[in-house]
Amino acid sequence: xxxxxxxxxxxxxxxxxxxxxxxxxxxxxxxxxxxxxxxxxxxxxxxxxxxxxxxxxxxxxxxxxxxxxxxxxxxxxxxxxxxxxxxxxxxxxxxxxxxxxxxxxxxxxxxxxxxxxxxxxxxxxxxxxxxxxxxxxxxxxxxxxxxxxxxxxxxxxxxxxxxxxxxxxxxxxxxxxxxxxxxxxxxxxxxxxxxxxxxxxxxxxxxxxxxxxxxxxxxxxxxxxxxxxxxxxxxxxxxxxxxxxxxxxxxxxxxxx
Numbered sequence: 001x002x003x004x005x006x007x008x009x010x011x012x013x014x015x016x017x018x019x020x021x022x023x024x025x026x027x028x029x030x031x032x033x034x035x036x037x038x039x040x041x042x043x044x045x046x047x048x049x050x051x052x053x054x055x056x057x058x059x060x061x062x063x064x065x066x067x068x069x070x071x072x073x074x075x076x077x078x079x080x081x082x083x084x085x086x087x088x089x090x091x092x093x094x095x096x097x098x099x100x101x102x103x104x105x106x107x108x109x110x111x112x113x114x115x116x117x118x119x120x121x122x123x124x125x126x127x128x129x130x131x132x133x134x135x136x137x138x139x140x141x142x143x144x145x146x147x148x149x150x151x152x153x154x155x156x157x158x159x160x161x162x163x164x165x166x167x168x169x170x171x172x173x174x175x176x177x178x179x180x181x182x183x184x185x186x187x188x189x190x191x192x193x194x195x196x197x198x199x200x201x202x203x204x205x206x207x208x209x210x211x212x213x214x215x216x217x218x219x220x221x222x223x224x225x226x227x228x229x230x231x232x233x234x235x236x237x238x239x240x241x242x243x244x245x246x247x248x249x250x251x252x253x254x255x256x257x
Contacts (some may be wrong), residue, residue, distance in 0.1 A: 001026040001158065001190040002047065007056035008214075009042055012089055013174065016042050018214030028182050029191040031201040033236065034211035035245065040194040041085075043211075044160045047192075049073045061157065078106055081151030085163040089135040089143060089150075095122070096131030099150045106154060121149040124186075125179060141172035148179065152187075159183065161193040165200050173200070180204045198237050202226070210236065212245075 002024040009017040016039040018182060024030045032040045045051040047058060049065065056225040058065050060076055068076070089098045100118045103109055109117065117133075122128060135143060144164060151159060161180065163171035181204050184191055195201055201208050202222045209219040210233050218225060220232045235243030 001061055002027075002192070003057070003059040004043070005057040007043070007046065007058065008054045009039070009046065009051065010054055016214055017046075017056075020056070020215055022209060022216055022219070024190055024192060027188050028189055029180070029185075029192045029193060029204055031195060031205035031208045032211060033195060033198070033201055033208060035236070036196075039214050040211055040212035042163050044082065044162055044192065044194060047160065048077060048082055052080045074106070078154055079157045081148075081154065081156035081159045083144075083147050083151050083159065083161045083164055085166055089146060091135055093135075094131065095127075095133050095135070095138070095146055098135070098146060099131075099153055102150060102153050117153055118149075119150045122146070124152055124183070125149045136161070139172075140168045141175060144168065144172075144176050145179065148183070152183075157189060159189050159191045161191065161195075163194055163196070165195065165197055173197070177203045198239075 001020070004020060004022040006018045007020040008015075009118065013212060016037070020039065020043070032043070042051060046053050047060070047185060049070070053066060056066065061079070063076055065076055065152070087178065090101070093101070096118050099121055100114050103114050104115060117173055118131065119128070122130065125148050138146065139223055164180065165176050168176065177200055180191065183189060192203055193200070205222050207220060208222055209216050210224045210225070211217070212232050218228055218230055220228070225233065225237065228237075231244050235245050
């Protein structure tokens, strides 16, 4: 479904993606791990065209999108749902308006059809009859669910999650994890999940890829990553302060996500 080859991206002379290669199979949930600044979120933004890479190839369902004009890219974006870190809901819009926002941008649905689609998307994430609530009235977990409902509204083939369990308590995080697994099984979507949390990674992943210095240094099943002897992988997944990854190194390679 997604094939990335030799992808490069630099910001202010900081090499964030450095010849990155990654494949995601149709229907697979690929989890991406790595330190802040490793390029995880940059990759998600490159996939949806928010950020354009310096060079390389991104093929989505067989379509090369690097260099694709925005009008043609929109046709690809319709099949991609992005769940932003923190939810990224519009404070001035109610839940129904937030979830249906993408329909206003990319479709010409009648108002009644849009209401039905919004209600269906909310029901998929376990929320019903909250369309008139405002984001300020929602808990952190509900905001995450509403953000996912918005991503589901266009009935995408691909779901991208950027740190889906950040800023929530462990119980809510586990509920979000369960929701990711449920969406994968129920809707048969292809998913990429960016996270620092290894509990999330092990629970939702079909495969896990680790980014380091803008490249994929390990890619395998959760069990293969858990038992990896690669010193960088071993240090990261165990949260060890001692090892080849240092604080000086994170300063060198920047803090761009």
